[in-house]
Amino acid sequence: MSGNNVVWHDQAVAKDERSELKKQKPCLIWFTGLSGAGKSTVANALDRWLHDNGYHTYLLDGDNVRHGLNKDLGFSDEDRVENIRRVGEVSGLFVDAGIITLSAFISPFRSERRMVRDMFCPGEFIEVFVNTPLDVCEDRDPKGLYKKARTGEIKNFTGISSDYENPEKPEIVVDTATTSVDVCVDKIVQYLCSNAVIPAYSLKEDNTAQVS
Amino acid sequence: MSGNNVVWHDQAVAKDERSELKKQKPCLIWFTGLSGAGKSTVANALDRWLHDNGYHTYLLDGDNVRHGLNKDLGFSDEDRVENIRRVGEVSGLFVDAGIITLSAFISPFRSERRMVRDMFCPGEFIEVFVNTPLDVCEDRDPKGLYKKARTGEIKNFTGISSDYENPEKPEIVVDTATTSVDVCVDKIVQYLCSNAVIPAYSLKEDNTAQVS
Numbered sequence: 001m002s003g004n005n006v007v008w009h010d011q012a013v014a015k016d017e018r019s020e021l022k023k024q025k026p027c028l029i030w031f032t033g034l035s036g037a038g039k040s041t042v043a044n045a046l047d048r049w050l051h052d053n054g055y056h057t058y059l060l061d062g063d064n065v066r067h068g069l070n071k072d073l074g075f076s077d078e079d080r081v082e083n084i085r086r087v088g089e090v091s092g093l094f095v096d097a098g099i100i101t102l103s104a105f106i107s108p109f110r111s112e113r114r115m116v117r118d119m120f121c122p123g124e125f126i127e128v129f130v131n132t133p134l135d136v137c138e139d140r141d142p143k144g145l146y147k148k149a150r151t152g153e154i155k156n157f158t159g160i161s162s163d164y165e166n167p168e169k170p171e172i173v174v175d176t177a178t179t180s181v182d183v184c185v186d187k188i189v190q191y192l193c194s195n196a197v198i199p200a201y202s203l204k205e206d207n208t209a210q211v212s
Numbered sequence: 213m214s215g216n217n218v219v220w221h222d223q224a225v226a227k228d229e230r231s232e233l234k235k236q237k238p239c240l241i242w243f244t245g246l247s248g249a250g251k252s253t254v255a256n257a258l259d260r261w262l263h264d265n266g267y268h269t270y271l272l273d274g275d276n277v278r279h280g281l282n283k284d285l286g287f288s289d290e291d292r293v294e295n296i297r298r299v300g301e302v303s304g305l306f307v308d309a310g311i312i313t314l315s316a317f318i319s320p321f322r323s324e325r326r327m328v329r330d331m332f333c334p335g336e337f338i339e340v341f342v343n344t345p346l347d348v349c350e351d352r353d354p355k356g357l358y359k360k361a362r363t364g365e366i367k368n369f370t371g372i373s374s375d376y377e378n379p380e381k382p383e384i385v386v387d388t389a390t391t392s393v394d395v396c397v398d399k400i401v402q403y404l405c406s407n408a409v410i411p412a413y414s415l416k417e418d419n420t421a422q423v424s
Contacts, residue, residue, distance in 0.1 A: 012256035013263045013271070021268065044224035051225045056233065056268070058309040059225070068331075069301040072294075082284075089281040090302055097270040097311065119280075 018098030022056040025197045026095045028120060029188070031104040032113060032167060033130030034159045035145055036137035038176035039104040042130060042184045047102055049185055055198060058094055060087055062105040075156065081112055088116035095124060100197065108164040123195065128188060129170035134159050136177040230310030234268040237409045238307045240332060241400070243316040244325060244379060245342030246371045247357055248349035250388035251316040254342060254396045259314055261397055267410060270306055272299055274317040287368065293324055300328035307336060312409065320376040335407065340400060341382035346371050348389040 019026050029046070031039040040061055047059045062083075066073070070086055073079040084107055094101040107113050117125040137159065138146040149157030156162040172191050174184040193200045231238050241258070243251040252273055259271045274295075278285070282298055285291040296319055306313040319325050329337040349371065350358040361369030368374040384403050386396040405412045 012260045013269070017263060018268075018270070021263065021266070048224045051229060051233065054233070056230075056310075057225070058230070058305070060305070068304060069298060086281060086298075090305065092280060093270070093272070093302065094306075094309070097306070098268075099309065 015096050015098065018096070020098075022098045024055055024098070024100060026098045026100055027124045027126055027192075027197050028091045028095055028116075029100070029102045029126045029128060030091075030107070030113070030116065031102070031128045031130055032107045032170075033132060034134060034137045034164055035106060035157075036140045036142055037130040037132040038181070038184075039106075039130045042128075042174060042176065042181055042188075043102045043104040045181045046185045046188055049189065050100060050198075053198075055100055056098065057100045057102060059102040059104070060091060060094075061103075062087075065090075077156075081109075081115075084112040085115060088119050091116070092119050095120065106158050106164070108158045108162065110165045110168070113167065126172065126191070126195075126197075127167055127170040128172045128174060129167045130184075131166075131173050131175045132177045133175075227308050227310065230308070232310075234310045236267055236310070236312060238310045238312055239336045239338055239409050240303045240307055240328075241312070241314045241338045241340060242303075242319070242325070242328065243314070243340045243342055244319045244382075245344060246346060246349045246376055247318060247369075248352045248354055249342040249344040250386075250393070250396075251318075251342045254340075254386060254388065254393055254400075255314045255316040257393045257397045258400055261401065262312060262410075265410075267312055268310065269312045269314060271314045271316070272303060272306075273315075274299075277302075289368075293321075293327075296324040297327060300331050303328070304331050307332065318370050318376070320370045320374065322377045322380070325379065338384065338403070338407075338409075339379055339382040340384045340386060341379045342396075343378075343385050343387045344389045345387075 015026075029043075031043050033039050043059055043061070047057050050057045065087055066083070069090065070083050073083050084105060087103055087105060091101045091103055107116075113127065117127070141147060145154060145157065146160065148154040149160040158164050172188055174187055176184060189198075192198045227238075241255075243255050245251050255271055255273070259269050262269045277299055278295070281302065282295050285295050296317060299315055299317060303313050303315055319328075325339065329339070353359060357366060357369065358372065360366040361372040370376050384400055386399055388396060401410075404410045
């Protein structure tokens with residue numbers, strides 16, 4: 001069977017029907033930033049907030065996907081790009097399923113983030129730059145990776161021996177060095193409200209949402 | 213960064229919480245059978261029925277996945293196994309998200325179906341063998357592929373020049389040559405009810421569900 005014989009099947013249940021059932025506008029919230037910046041922490045906290053408020057979500061995590069779908073990939077430049085490509089495609093399936101999808105990956109290169117953005121309709125891809133300074137990330141070093149990168153035990157480590165290209169026009173910027181996780185979540189929730197992903201909430205000081 | 217430095221992150225929102233929000237027991241309904249057997253047709257009809265009855269579903273289709281996630285794969289034995297492996301892993305993510313997931317792939321080999329089954333907890337993987345006879349499939353030939361396989365234009369075509377290994381213990385067997393699509397759907401819905409994937413329904417003759 002050759003590649004020429006692949007035919008696109010229309011799906012009987014359409015994307016907007018799946019979204020309507022969930023009473024939400026699906027999107028991909030893409031967290032990018034250095035190792036230790038707090039991507040997974042903020043993404044998990046946002047996921048918790050959305051879930052507790054009745055939204056249908058799923059979180060794709062760089063490390064977790066590496067154990068399953070992408071366990072055949074290493075850390076060469078080529079494999080890192082393929083890692084992000086597959087995560088983008090899978091995120092596309094989740095968004096097609098009507099899910100508010102969160103992804104937390106270093107994704108250091110503009111070209112790969114652009115590749116993923118281009119897989120989505122305008123407004124569906126929401127880039128969150130977790131802009132925690134390198135010295136703070138290195139000081140945290142939750143997995144001891146920066147130490148190994150400094151001694152050369154780990155090669156091509158983002159921020160040390162490999163570039164991180166700052167997003168030029170991210171939809172949202174947060175910094176876990178100067179603001180609490182709750183405040184970061186609050187900022188993203190307000191963006192989602194402003195862009196009609198979820199209805200408007202009035203956020204109380206304790207970050208408990210109330211429908212306005 | 214080497215493969216040794218991958219750490220599993222616990223996800224803040226657990227699988228059972230995602231399922232509870234959707235009021236369903238997530239599972240993977242895996243359709244297998246020859247090209248033209250009716251896998252996509254029955255899967256789409258089941259998807260429609262489940263969606264219309266308020267269930268949160270998603271359908272992964274062999275042809276559709278080939279255009280995105282697996283567009284880098286060809287049709288060699290190795291690539292076909294990798295195709296199914298990735299679909300299994302992605303299905304695992306959807307089930308983890310609390311979704312009733314449907315997959316329609318020829319998946320001709322017992323070993324690859326076993327590989328996917330082994331990714332899931334007992335009871336989560338439901339194999340539906342669409343056991344439409346080869347002569348009926350070839351007679352339908354909706355994409356003209358059997359004709360090309362007979363002339364040798366397509367190599368390694370399942371059922372003609374490559375084996376299809378019948379499932380030994382599928383959870384459900386349907387045959388679209390002798391039964392209507394509605395009756396096939398009905399049979400699967402009854403299995404889902406019997407196995408508490410969805411609540412018990414009493415099915416009227418027109419296949420409209422009523423809660424019993």
